[in-house]
Amino acid sequence: MAAQWETWTARVAAGGTLTNEELQLAAASPEILALGMLADTARRAQRGRVVTYLRVASVDPDQGIDAAAVAAAGEVRVTGAYPGREAAEAQLARVRREAVGRMVTAWSLADIEAAGEGALPGVLARLRAAGLDGVAEVPVDRLKSPGAAVAALVEAGFLAIRVTVEKAGGESRLPLLEALQAAAAAGPVTAVHPLPLVLNPFRPTTGYEDVRTIALARLAMPASVAVQVDWPRYGPKLAQVALTFGADDIYGVPAVDAAPDGPRRGLLLEVRRNIEAAGFEAVERDGSFARSASQAV
Amino acid sequence: MIDALAGKVLAGGRLNADEALLLYREAPLHLLGQLAHTVRQRRHPEPIVTYIIDRNVNYTNVCVAKCNFCAFYREVGAADGYVLGFEEIFRKIDETLAVGGEQLLLQGGHNPDLPLAWYEDLFRAVKARYPSFKLHALSPPEVLHISRLSKLPVPVVIERLIAAGLDSIPGGGAEILVDRVREHLHCHTKATADEWIGVMRDAHLAGLRTTATMMYGTVDTLEDRITHMMRLRDLQDETGGFTAFITWSFQPEHTERGGMEATGVEYLRTLAVARLVLDNFDNLQASWVTQGGKVGQLSLAFGANDMGSVMIEENVVRAAGASYCMDELEIVLNVEGAGFVPKRRNMHYEVLGDPIVRERDVPRMLTLATARAEGDDSRPEELSQYEARSRQEKERRAASRPS
Numbered sequence: 001m002a003a004q005w006e007t008w009t010a011r012v013a014a015g016g017t018l019t020n021e022e023l024q025l026a027a028a029s030p031e032i033l034a035l036g037m038l039a040d041t042a043r044r045a046q047r048g049r050v051v052t053y054l055r056v057a058s059v060d061p062d063q064g065i066d067a068a069a070v071a072a073a074g075e076v077r078v079t080g081a082y083p084g085r086e087a088a089e090a091q092l093a094r095v096r097r098e099a100v101g102r103m104v105t106a107w108s109l110a111d112i113e114a115a116g117e118g119a120l121p122g123v124l125a126r127l128r129a130a131g132l133d134g135v136a137e138v139p140v141d142r143l144k145s146p147g148a149a150v151a152a153l154v155e156a157g158f159l160a161i162r163v164t165v166e167k168a169g170g171e172s173r174l175p176l177l178e179a180l181q182a183a184a185a186a187g188p189v190t191a192v193h194p195l196p197l198v199l200n201p202f203r204p205t206t207g208y209e210d211v212r213t214i215a216l217a218r219l220a221m222p223a224s225v226a227v228q229v230d231w232p233r234y235g236p237k238l239a240q241v242a243l244t245f246g247a248d249d250i251y252g253v254p255a256v257d258a259a260p261d262g263p264r265r266g267l268l269l270e271v272r273r274n275i276e277a278a279g280f281e282a283v284e285r286d287g288s289f290a291r292s293a294s295q296a297v
Numbered sequence: 298m299i300d301a302l303a304g305k306v307l308a309g310g311r312l313n314a315d316e317a318l319l320l321y322r323e324a325p326l327h328l329l330g331q332l333a334h335t336v337r338q339r340r341h342p343e344p345i346v347t348y349i350i351d352r353n354v355n356y357t358n359v360c361v362a363k364c365n366f367c368a369f370y371r372e373v374g375a376a377d378g379y380v381l382g383f384e385e386i387f388r389k390i391d392e393t394l395a396v397g398g399e400q401l402l403l404q405g406g407h408n409p410d411l412p413l414a415w416y417e418d419l420f421r422a423v424k425a426r427y428p429s430f431k432l433h434a435l436s437p438p439e440v441l442h443i444s445r446l447s448k449l450p451v452p453v454v455i456e457r458l459i460a461a462g463l464d465s466i467p468g469g470g471a472e473i474l475v476d477r478v479r480e481h482l483h484c485h486t487k488a489t490a491d492e493w494i495g496v497m498r499d500a501h502l503a504g505l506r507t508t509a510t511m512m513y514g515t516v517d518t519l520e521d522r523i524t525h526m527m528r529l530r531d532l533q534d535e536t537g538g539f540t541a542f543i544t545w546s547f548q549p550e551h552t553e554r555g556g557m558e559a560t561g562v563e564y565l566r567t568l569a570v571a572r573l574v575l576d577n578f579d580n581l582q583a584s585w586v587t588q589g590g591k592v593g594q595l596s597l598a599f600g601a602n603d604m605g606s607v608m609i610e611e612n613v614v615r616a617a618g619a620s621y622c623m624d625e626l627e628i629v630l631n632v633e634g635a636g637f638v639p640k641r642r643n644m645h646y647e648v649l650g651d652p653i654v655r656e657r658d659v660p661r662m663l664t665l666a667t668a669r670a671e672g673d674d675s676r677p678e679e680l681s682q683y684e685a686r687s688r689q690e691k692e693r694r695a696a697s698r699p700s
């Protein structure tokens with residue numbers, strides 16, 4: 001297998017990709033560091049040495065909106081489950097008033113689909129007209145057809161499409177990778193978050209599983225797609241190691257750090273320090289993936 | 298140059314300090330991991346990862362050393378200072394035995410009111426009740442503290458502790474074995490680098506096996522860490538007494554020193570370099586208690602061959618903000634998930650058998666126990682049998698004497 005890894009590494013370093021059969025072989029290999037090296041090579045060839053990070057203000061429109069958090073954020077995210085179209089439009093109206101000039105995201109596309117409020121592109125177009133800039137989660141493992149769901153988002157005019165995974169799959173990552181590929185082929189997906197967003201405290205995913213998933217996602221995705229890791233869910237240590245296995249975007253850095261002893265400026269320093277200590281350049285971005293000119297912390 | 302050094306490692310060559318430093322600074326992370334994994338496989342061709350079921354008991358949090366990186370200690374006379382009673386310790390041993398454990402890792406603060414006789418009596422009492430139970434106890438600075446209190450030389454203290462039941466010595470209190478760093482950390486008075494090494498040499502000469510540790514990420518440089526590893530390697534060449542090396546990053550929360558913790562990638566690099574430098578150490582532990590289960594598991598790809606302890610109880614790292622917990626089942630699943638075979642071991646790293654969770658039902662443990670329940674400020678009765686050295690304790694005893 002050593003020669004195989006070398007061949008693949010040379011190919012991805014030159015901008016090439018792996019076939020699905022080769023991905024399958026890489027996924028089945030126990031050589032986690034060889035896989036990491038391959039994904040890191042692919043990521044450097046495709047995306048350079050920049051790691052972007054996004055500050056997110058999570059808001060519950062029914063509880064009032066923290067103006068300081070919104071001002072600091074690159075994305076304002078409405079929390080809670082999709083409440084149905086009318087209530088959603090009312091929530092968006094409230095958030096939009098406070099989040100001027102900010103990207104507003106909300107809900108899971110799977111919940112919007114499950115609400116059965118008519119043809120998906122039509123429902124999404126109305127939400128977009130009400131002020132929604134992006135659907136927060138597009139979970140390929142819960143959608144009837146990830147490709148059709150992304151096509152519906154495109155038809156409704158959404159520009160920044162973030163594809164996600166809700167629950168940890170089984171041993172084989174191939175169905176997941178294929179679903180991510182189908183989603184990315186259906187429209188301009190800007191980012192994938194391949195690690196599960198719903199965590200099981202009794203059977204947490206392991207470090208090996210996480211970095212393997214990240215690496216395979218990098219190898220399976222086109223160069224235009226960022227591979228994300230969620231900072232609050234996965235924590236600084238795993239998020240940082242994931243950067244060395246092909247991830248290039250840190251999602252969900254809290255816009256205001258509600259530390260038990262009060263807010264601290266240290267959080268941004270910590271994010272940047274983790275990125276830099278992994279050997280990358282830290283750049284803040286906004287929700288539409290525009291990079292921030294100001295990198296003051 | 299990195300390629301040449303990688304070649305040297307792969308050919309079984311020994312790295313000098315400059316070479317180790319260059320690799321530490323410049324080798325890509327995955328390459329360091331692959332080299333460390335190769336060296337580990339050479340030493341442990343079987344794909345086994347060991348762990349121990351033991352309990353990390355801190356017999357007192359009262360300490361006169363006042364290291365500025367420590368969030369655990371309390372000053373003499375503090376309202377929340379404690380000393381565990383013998384009965385409390387026996388209860389903890391019973392609980393440890395119930396989940397298949399066979400050892401206490403027993404460490405504590407430098408309490409001036411606990412003389413050598415207290416330790417001897419405790420060890421004897423444990424061995425009388427639990428003859429085969431092991432005591433992995435008293436790091437070098439504690440041994441030095443007892444030696445200073447009792448005005449007895451270290452070898453004599455060690456001899457007396459062995460006679461009372463001490464089985465092995467944990468490698469705590471090493472921090473970084475460079476006195477400039479130790480002065481900054483305010484831990485040079487508890488033990489200088491030479492004194493720490495000296496206690497370990499005495500212990501090895503007395504026939505005890507010990508572990509070695511390194512806490513990095515304060516004011517230390519990469520050079521300091523390599524110097525630390527070299528000092529351990531030299532002593533190991535001389536005595537062969539170390540069973541294992543464990544490194545972890547400084548945990549800053551609630552400490553006087555404060556600051557930020559070193560990152561996960563830095564931990565994996567440090568671990569891998571340690572595997573390359575410490576070519577005469579058999580075992581390297583993964584510090585999941587400071588790095589979390591995920592980076593703890595990934596350590597197995599970066600040179601570690603041991604998952605440390607199930608712990609059951611932990612007080613010191615928790616006081617500094619880390620609160621990771623892995624019970625035996627989770628350790629076993631992590632080891633298997635990384636492609637290895639989990640085996641229980643003892644302190645000498647002898648394999649004892651398969652996981653207990655595979656043999657019988659063991660209740661899940663999702664949090665680690667603490668030394669004492671919140672609000673428990675009881676004082677063990679037997680304490681009054683030992684001479685008090687501190688003014689505060691003498692005054693307290695005088696005040697509680699019936700007039």
Ligand code: SF4
Pocket residue numbers: 360361362363364367368369370405406407438484487
């Ligand atoms: S690290 Fe040990 S010696 Fe230092 S203050 Fe804490 S308990 Fe005392």
